[in-house]
């Protein structure tokens with residue numbers, strides 16, 4: 483059973499708004515997948531539907547080939563949501579032990595403490611006395627308590643200091659090496675790039691791109707050569723080059739989209755094309771991603 487998550491034509495409509503719009507994908511065992519996208523793109527809504535916490539308007543979710551609410555799924559699932567609310571008036575250690583007792587094969591307390599960086603002092607503290615960062619560490623321990631095969635993290639590192647963040651990712655990577663499947667949402671391309679095997683990029687409730695970090699970066703950062711020419715240069719001249727993916731004209735300027743802008747320039751000079759005002763855009767990743775975010779804000 484290689485496919486752990488299967489989503490088929492998932493849609494969620496809140497009043498008039500389509501928060502998630504006809505999304506399908508599947509996730510294989512042992513993959514670390516980042517669901518990346520700007521505010522309001524539909525990441526959390528998708529995650530809540532995957533977890534069975536929100537009913538889809540249309541479409542379906544299968545985890546381990548079963549409905550998310552099935553007992554087998556529950557016992558193999560670990561979740562850390564954005565808002566951490568812990569039970570009050572109980573010591574951290576007691577809360578973790580309580581969670582461990584819910585599962586047939588829980589993770590050992592010592593291992594949980596090592597993996598999450600909780601100190602002896604933290605364990606004996608009452609939950610309402612914890613700082614934001616400490617709460618997230620406890621939430622992480624609770625997500626791991628059942629030694630789950632599938633882990634969901636909704637913006638896991640928000641509010642974590644650098645040490646906690648490093649430990650978090652070290653633990654997550656170790657899990658993936660053991661064959662556990664990890665899904666996390668994030669706003670940060672850098673975090674997705676660094677830690678995920680695969681990025682599913684959400685935009686306005688849809689999957690805008692899906693692939694390895696390198697593929698996604700390439701898609702986001704279209705490189706091109708552009709110029710103005712008084713001559714009619716046939717687009718085919720460029721399109722027949724293997725590294726040119728598109729040619730178009732906009733406001734009197736011709737754009738040659740290519741991964742290899744150097745070769746485009748070389749060909750232009752070799753053929754002695756009469757062009758003026760040549761510009762080469764290497765495509766900054768940050769700019770491209772920011773552009774995506776701004777578009778999203780404008781659309782709201």
Ligand SMILES: Nc1ncnc2c1ncn2[C@@H]1O[C@H](COP(=O)(O)OP(=O)(O)OP(=O)(O)O)[C@@H](O)[C@H]1O
Nearest residue numbers: 496499501519520521522523524525526527528669
């Ligand atoms: N319970 C709800 N009722 C009405 N609208 C909602 C509800 N939950 C989410 N939405 C709307 O659905 C859209 C998607 O929201 P969602 O929280 O899934 O996005 P997100 O990508 O997780 O954003 P963020 O990064 O800000 O957490 C947004 O426009 C949001 O306002």
